Structures are given as structure tokens and as C-alpha cells.
Amino acid sequence: MKTLPLRILTFIGLLSIVIACSKDEVDPISPGDKNNVTLEFDNRVGSQKLALASTSYQNASGENFTVTTLNYFISNVSLKKADGTSQSFPTQYFLVRQADSNTLTPILKDVPAADYTAITFTIGVDSLKSASAVEERTGVLDIASYGDDNMYWSWNSGYIFFKLEGISSAAPANSAGLNKYQYHVGGYGGRTVGAPTTNNLRTVTLPLNGTATVRKSIAPTIHIIADVAKVFTGASNLKIASGAVIMSPTAAIPIANNYKSMFTVDHVHND
Amino acid sequence: MRKKYLLVLLLIGILVGACTEKASNEPVVFQKPSNFPTPVYNFDKNPITTEGFALGKALFNDPILSRDNSISCAECHNQNYAFTHHGHDLSHGIENRKGTRNSLPIQNLAWQKEFFWDGGVGDVDFVPLAPIENPLEMDEQIGKVLEKLRKTQYYPAQFKKAYGSSDITTQGFLKALSQYMLSLVSANAKYDQYLRKEATLTPDESAGLTLFNAKCAACHTGILFTDQSYRNNGLVIQDGGDDVGRGRITEKKEDYYKFKVPSLRNVEVTKPYMHDGRFYTLEAVLDHYVTGVQQTPNLDPLLQQNVSLGIPLTATEKKQLVAFLKTLTDTQFLQDKRF
Numbered sequence: 001m002k003t004l005p006l007r008i009l010t011f012i013g014l015l016s017i018v019i020a021c022s023k024d025e026v027d028p029i030s031p032g033d034k035n036n037v038t039l040e041f042d043n044r045v046g047s048q049k050l051a052l053a054s055t056s057y058q059n060a061s062g063e064n065f066t067v068t069t070l071n072y073f074i075s076n077v078s079l080k081k082a083d084g085t086s087q088s089f090p091t092q093y094f095l096v097r098q099a100d101s102n103t104l105t106p107i108l109k110d111v112p113a114a115d116y117t118a119i120t121f122t123i124g125v126d127s128l129k130s131a132s133a134v135e136e137r138t139g140v141l142d143i144a145s146y147g148d149d150n151m152y153w154s155w156n157s158g159y160i161f162f163k164l165e166g167i168s169s170a171a172p173a174n175s176a177g178l179n180k181y182q183y184h185v186g187g188y189g190g191r192t193v194g195a196p197t198t199n200n201l202r203t204v205t206l207p208l209n210g211t212a213t214v215r216k217s218i219a220p221t222i223h224i225i226a227d228v229a230k231v232f233t234g235a236s237n238l239k240i241a242s243g244a245v246i247m248s249p250t251a252a253i254p255i256a257n258n259y260k261s262m263f264t265v266d267h268v269h270n271d
Numbered sequence: 272m273r274k275k276y277l278l279v280l281l282l283i284g285i286l287v288g289a290c291t292e293k294a295s296n297e298p299v300v301f302q303k304p305s306n307f308p309t310p311v312y313n314f315d316k317n318p319i320t321t322e323g324f325a326l327g328k329a330l331f332n333d334p335i336l337s338r339d340n341s342i343s344c345a346e347c348h349n350q351n352y353a354f355t356h357h358g359h360d361l362s363h364g365i366e367n368r369k370g371t372r373n374s375l376p377i378q379n380l381a382w383q384k385e386f387f388w389d390g391g392v393g394d395v396d397f398v399p400l401a402p403i404e405n406p407l408e409m410d411e412q413i414g415k416v417l418e419k420l421r422k423t424q425y426y427p428a429q430f431k432k433a434y435g436s437s438d439i440t441t442q443g444f445l446k447a448l449s450q451y452m453l454s455l456v457s458a459n460a461k462y463d464q465y466l467r468k469e470a471t472l473t474p475d476e477s478a479g480l481t482l483f484n485a486k487c488a489a490c491h492t493g494i495l496f497t498d499q500s501y502r503n504n505g506l507v508i509q510d511g512g513d514d515v516g517r518g519r520i521t522e523k524k525e526d527y528y529k530f531k532v533p534s535l536r537n538v539e540v541t542k543p544y545m546h547d548g549r550f551y552t553l554e555a556v557l558d559h560y561v562t563g564v565q566q567t568p569n570l571d572p573l574l575q576q577n578v579s580l581g582i583p584l585t586a587t588e589k590k591q592l593v594a595f596l597k598t599l600t601d602t603q604f605l606q607d608k609r610f
Contacts, residue, residue: 133316134396134442143400144414144441154400156391156520190521191385191393197521250522 026270027215033113035214037079038221040105041096042266043070046229052098053166060233063170063240065181067228070098071151071163072259073125073140076203077108080118082211087112093125095140095151105221116212119222120205123260124161127201130188131157153186160186161200162259164231171244181240183231185256187249198249202260210268221269230262231255300324300609301381301450304458306466306494310381312395312453317446319454322433327451328610329429330444335419336399337365337409344402344448347374350610353537354378354455360548364408371407371514373548375533376541378457378604382495388530388546390501391520395453396445417444457536457604465598472598478588479595486582487592489573490532496599501529502571505564505580506545516546527568539600553596557589 043050045057045067056064073095078088094106129141137143141159143152151160162185171181190197212220232238235257246252301319303310317323330336334343347362348354354377356362362370372388386392392401402408403416420426420439427437434443462480464470472480483491492498501517508528518527530546544550550559564574564581574581584592604610 131393133313133394134445135316137441142441143397144412144417144444147412147414150404150412152400154392154397154404155387157393157397195521197523248522 300454327447479591
């Protein structure tokens with residue numbers, strides 16, 4: 001007599017779990033609901049993990065190279081909703097640095113609850129912010145925050161959008177005797193209206209390969225793969241032997257044209 | 272009786288409070304000369320205060336800004352020479368390293384749109400970064416400068432005085448240096464006094480002014496003595512032409528070998544001249560314009576208007592021009608104890 005109600009209760013409980021799980025629906029959205037979206041930057045070289053300094057890879061021109069530094073800014077993120085409208089996040093800036101694992105999973109904050117199907121972002125720091133007043137440069141834009149791994153040009157004011165460095169036998173030995181290649185890509189078009197200089201800002205839009213369902217209880221992770229091998233190929237094949245140290249914006253145009261295709265979304269976690 | 276006494280005390284207190292309040296917030300040093308245009312710098316975002324100016328002055332004169340704590344900004348920007356590096360063709364850095372350009376005067380920066388010989392920086396607030404981080408100059412990281420300042424006894428208190436918080440931030444650091452540099456206004460040369468009818472020019476100076484207006488003022492324009500443009504004035508290309516000036520910034524062939532037209536205020540004391548300090552005297556500069564101008568890429572059209580390249584001047588005219596240029600020397604500015 002005593003055990004029957006408990007069994008019934010257990011049965012009802014299990015049944016309700018099964019029903020809940022089989023119902024392929026997520027939480028309803030209340031106005032004002034929002035959550036974080038983690039952007040997971042998974043830097044790789046072709047089909048290999050990117051390991052700093054230790055491993056030699058090969059580029060499309062058959063040159064060997066290691067990676068000692070890989071940094072890039074991500075700005076002006078926007079997410080496209082299933083209904084075709086977009087949500088932009090113009091005030092959130094990220095600096096991804098392979099050497100610092102904390103920077104590989106930046107968090108996009110205050111994302112309104114919705115179903116998102118694509119992401120758009122700019123590689124670099126948009127031109128408005130690149131020419132902004134010092135008080136507007138906080139967080140990763142603080143020009144005093146880069147230490148030995150500088151991401152700002154002081155003599156020709158502007159951020160280094162993308163930095164890839166390493167060792168390659170195709171690079172001539174530098175003054176320190178190292179066969180170092182250095183790609184520093186910057187250039188936001190300059191301050192002079194009517195006389196633009198080189199603009200290496202590149203914006204990419206990637207389908208999410210699924211849907212990011214942002215809810216009050218769900219903070220999705222968008223898993224983005226960035227393939228360093230593509231820096232050397234795509235729009236054009238870059239040979240380290242023909243330019244190991246590239247730092248001027250104009251010389252760096254082919255690098256930017258290649259790396260804009262290095263990103264893909266692998267999958268989305270809706271947890 | 273007692274009540275009255277208290278009331279008076281209270282009033283004095285309010286007055287004293289009001290006065291100190293006023294003293295700390297008014298732009299005590301920077302003043303726009305009446306004959307100068309509206310400043311380019313937006314003072315609303317960085318109002319000059321006595322404390323901010325004092326902090327900027329201390330930083331400007333402190334070698335802690337360089338990697339080995341050996342040289343300050345003032346090393347290459349000495350007040351007596353209108354804040355230039357007297358007698359040095361190229362500015363010197365730490366460990367006796369030699370820079371690639373002649374140090375420019377620091378004066379009237381509030382009216383400048385772009386900075387350095389090539390205009391690579393477009394905001395006074397970002398100017399100090401270039402010499403601090405240049406490996407041939409102070410060779411230091413700004414982040415490390417801030418760390419060093421935080422460890423001192425002195426600076427956190429000075430930042431607190433200037434900004435109300437002892438936190439040493441990038442913004443506070445750069446804006447204090449700006450407050451000091453922006454306050455370095457030169458507008459009381461003999462020429463200014465002449466304009467205000469407080470002084471008269473000698474016949475040579477007066478003839479020089481007429482010549483100047485006819486032959487020089489197209490580039491060295493107006494009360495600031497520069498049109499702030501970039502031009503190739505036909506210097507012999509030396510050192511393999513590595514320094515392409517403005518072309519380094521814009522990466523455009525049509526800007527190669529162009530350099531900023533410098534102001535001529537205090538030009539008497541800012542020798543040597545040109546972006547690389549190749550001319551040691553004003554006479555040598557004038558000789559260049561008379562007989563030295565070369566047909567190099569992007570030579571300025573204004574130097575190609577005569578039978579031969581350059582600007583024709585007789586020996587007498589050169590003497591008169593030099594006499595006029597010396598009326599641009601602002602002794603009060605060069606000796607102002609506040610700076």
C-alpha cells in the first residue's frame with residue numbers, strides 16, 4: 001500500500017523527463033532575455049593543431065614555417081537571426097592571442113535571446129575606433145596593454161590588426177641570426193578624408209553550421225576554426241622567400257586578402 | 272557677538288573654498304593669443320588644470336620615460352632652443368643611439384593638425400608614444416613606463432592631484448603630457464609686438480617682411496608660419512633616399528620626399544634645419560633655396576616658377592630675410608619660468 005504511490009510518482013517523473021527530452025523545443029523567449037555567446041577561436045594549421053614554436057608546418061608554396069606569434073583583433077561582431085534581421089555589437093572588441101589561452105574564447109556579452117544562423121565580424125579595429133580619442137581606448141584597445149607583443153604602431157598611428165611570426169628556412173637570417181618571417185598587417189584607411197591610404201580591414205560572414213539558440217538559460221558557444229595555412233594561400237600564394245618581413249599596409253594587402261578566408265564555423269554548442 | 276563671529280568665519284571658509292576650487296580648475300597656462308585662429312585641439316576632452324600641467328611638466332622632464340631611465344623628453348626638446356635639440360642634426364636616444372630625424376620644436380601644438388615631419392600622428396595625445404617606443408630614441412614600452420610610474424612615491428600622488436584618483440592610466444599619462452605641451456604657446460615675438468603696434472621693425476626687418484610675404488609665405492603661411500602641408504623643397508637626396516618622408520605614411524609615390532612645412536617661429540634658435548638637420552645656419556637654408564634646389568621626384572611646383580629652380584634672392588635680400596626671421600624669436604617663451 002505504501003509503495004504504490006511512490007512507484008506511480010516515479011513513473012510520472014520519468015515519463016515527464018522523457019517527454020521533455022523528446023520535445024525538441026528550447027525555452028520560450030521573454031522580452032529582455034539575454035545571455036553570453038562564447039566565440040571559441042580554434043587556431044589550426046591545415047589539419048594539425050597549432051602548437052607555438054615547436055612544430056614545423058608547410059605552406060602552399062612548399063616552404064616550412066613555425067608559428068611563434070599569432071594575434072588578431074576581432075571587432076564589429078554581428079549575428080544574423082533566423083528571421084533575416086541582424087543584431088550588432090559595435091562596442092565589443094577582442095584580441096585573440098595564441099600565446100594566452102584566456103584570449104581564445106572571448107565572450108560576446110548581452111546577446112538578446114533569439115535563434116542565430118550566421119556571424120559577421122571584422123578582422124582588425126574598425127576605422128572609427130582606430131582614429132578615436134585616447135579615452136575611448138580601453139580594454140584590449142589600451143595601447144599600453146600589449147607588453148613585448150606590441151599591437152600598435154606609434155609612428156604611424158594605428159593598430160596592428162593581424163600578426164603572424166615564426167621561423168622558416170625560406171626567410172633570410174636577420175641581424176640576430178634568426179630565419180624569422182614577420183607579417184604585421186594594419187592600415188585602416190588613414191585620417192584624411194578624400195585621400196585614403198591602404199585599408200586592410202576585412203569583414204567576414206560565416207554561416208553557423210547550425211543555429212545558436214540564445215536563451216535566458218542557454219549561452220551558446222560558436223566554435224570557429226582559423227586555419228593559419230590559409231594566410232599563405234587563397235587569393236594568392238605567398239612565399240616567405242619573396243617577402244619575409246612585411247609590415248607596411250600596402251605590402252600586406254595580399255596577406256589580408258588571404259586571411260579573410262581562414263575562418264569557418266565548425267559547429268555551435270547550445271549549453 | 273559669538274554668532275556674528277561664526278558667521279564671518281563661515282564666510283571666509285566659503286570664500287577660501289571658492290578660490291581654491293577656481294585656482295585648480297582654470298586653464299592657468301594655456302591662453303589663445305587674440306591674433307591666433309581657433310585651436311584644432313579639443314580642450315573639452317582634456318581641460319588644462321594647474322595640477323595636470325604640473326604633472327605633464329614633471330613627466331616631460333623625467334628620464335623614467337626611457338628604457339634605461341637615462342633621457343627625458345626635454346633632452347631633445349630644450350626650452351632655450353624652442354624645445355629642440357640644439358646643435359644636433361639628428362635627435363639622440365638612449366645608449367647614444369642616433370635617430371633619423373631632426374627634433375621639431377614643441378610650440379603652438381594646439382593649432383597643429385598632424386605631427387612629426389611626416390604627419391604620422393594626428394592627435395597630440397598620441398605624440399609621446401612615438402619617441403617613447405622608437406628604438407633609436409627612448410626605446411621603452413608605454414606599458415612599462417606606466418608600471419615604473421606606479422612604483423614611485425611621487426607619481427600616484429600627482430595623478431591624484433590632477434585627476435582625483437591615484438590610478439596611473441594610459442589616458443591620464445598621455446593627457447597630462449598634452450596639457451604641458453599644449454601650454455607651450457609662442458606668440459610674443461618682436462613680430463607679434465609689431466602686429467600689435469607695440470614695436471617697430473628696422474628697415475632691414477621691414478624689407479625682409481615684404482620679401483617674406485612675396486617669396487616664402489605661400490608655404491610658411493599666416494600667423495603660424497606654416498600651411499601644415501607636406502612638400503618636397505628640392506633637397507639633395509642623401510643616404511640612398513631611404514627617408515621618403517610623407518610617402519612612408521601614405522605609401523603613395525606622389526608623397527615621396529615630401530616633409531611637413533615647419534613653422535618658422537623661433538627659427539633663429541632651432542638650428543640645425545630641415546628634417547635631417549643638414550643646414551647649420553639660416554644663411555645655408557636661404558642658399559639652398561637660391562642655388563641648391565634639385566629636380567627630385569615631386570619637387571614642389573612653387574620652386575619651379577622661375578628660370579632656374581628655387582627662389583631668386585640677392586645677397587642683400589638674403590640679409591633682409593634673415594633679419595626678418597629673427598623677429599620671430601620669442602624671448603619670453605624661451606625663458607618663461609613656468610615652462
